[in-house]
Amino acid sequence: MECMLKAENVSLRFGSLEILNSISCVVAKGEFLSIVGPNGCGKTTFLHILNRLLVPSAGSVSGTAKSSLVFQDNLLFPWMTILENVMVCPLNEGSEKLSAHHIAHSLLKELHLDDFEAYFPFQLSGGMKQKVGIARALAANAKILLMDEPFASLDYLTRRKMHDFLLDIHKRNNLTILFVTQDIDEVITLSDRVMVFSERPARVIETLNLAKDYKQETVSGNCLSSAQAKKRLLHIMEGRKG
């Protein structure tokens, strides 16, 4: 198992406010790890630490693979066309314009968005914007996607389509994905593994290995196991309240 990202006893404190309390995790190459927990518990903050946007008060983060954050809002620069948005990272890294154009165009074509290259973000639906955000992460040559509730504002059907799309991209590019969400169904549909965070200060109260326990059975047609997974997650999450 190749380790892509490792967090060891990561804690964060702003003055007297403790946000994260000794969180550790090892993320394997190609793994889809979800993080669930109550509102405001520090899931997003943890992603920011993994993306090196914040420095933890204690503990460490290691891993050499490039990671990219995918946000829910303010995902794209509204004054750039879709093509320009995807070209941002190659150009920023010093690529020639022609080469950046080629990279962005190929990715958009792969994601069936090449017809929208000259469009501006306001002309795209929420799901399409998320796809462009993922295309930009791929253009940056990111091997790890840190996704912060990316589909929370999408309607049910679009969200389901985006799940299929994400799983397909995940598999084809052998991406490692850390996915923060509030939606337990989403966790079960997408993840190999799920970490459940407690109320703030967040600590990991349980890690479930869905691939081994449930997901494979779900693939083989046993729907009950996904129901069991859901029941167990609900039980854990409700347990922390009680």
Place this chain on the structure above:
Amino acid sequence: MKQSKRTFRTYAIGIATLAALLIMWDMAIILFKFNPALFPSPLEVFLSVGELRHLFGDIGVSMLRLLAGSTVGIVLGVALGLITAKWIAALESIGAAMHFFRFIPPLALIPLFLVWMGTGETAKIAVLAWTTFFPVWLSTHDAILHISRHYGLLTKSLRIKTGFLLKQVLFRGSLASILTSARVGIGITFSVLVAAEMLGAYAGIGYRIALFQSVYQVDRMIAYILVLGILGFLLDKIVALVSARLTRWKQGAGD
């Protein structure tokens, strides 16, 4: 088809309003028996245009001054707006002074600048630059603060480098606000230009109006004033067109 019909109607109403105003002007002179030397008819004003030998030269000189002054004002406004918004320390130290200067009317500065810099072009361009500078500075400052707040996390996450950040994110993102403020600034600068030319110039629209006033050639004064109206209207249209072309993403965008 519908769009062109609407455009035609807009222009037709505009022309009809203008024609109605001219007729009212003419009627008022006949009805109230105004002194024709002080209140020339529209026809007399129109005929006087043919005698304006310096008209195109004056327009050229005035427009060059406006262009030079506005350009200096816009460039300085954008540069300083970026500095005051991006580096808060700079804002705190020079911000208060800037707001003090913002409230000094440019017209009050014309005599002072003429004393300091003479009646050459420098004084006039300096006053015009001063006038354009403040609205552009304020808008750039606000726009960059807004972009930094909304897209700061995204740019940090993408590890955007300073050069790319300045040009592609901060400048392009604030361009719509810069252009709107430049449009407002150029409008005010246009008024200040005429005043500056009246007080210290040997050519230009303002100078010529003041000259005609001194010899009571009211018809020529009015002709020049109408030319000012036409120039202002055209200038605003050009800036609005350029602005719309450069900020297509704003059409329908929320922010």
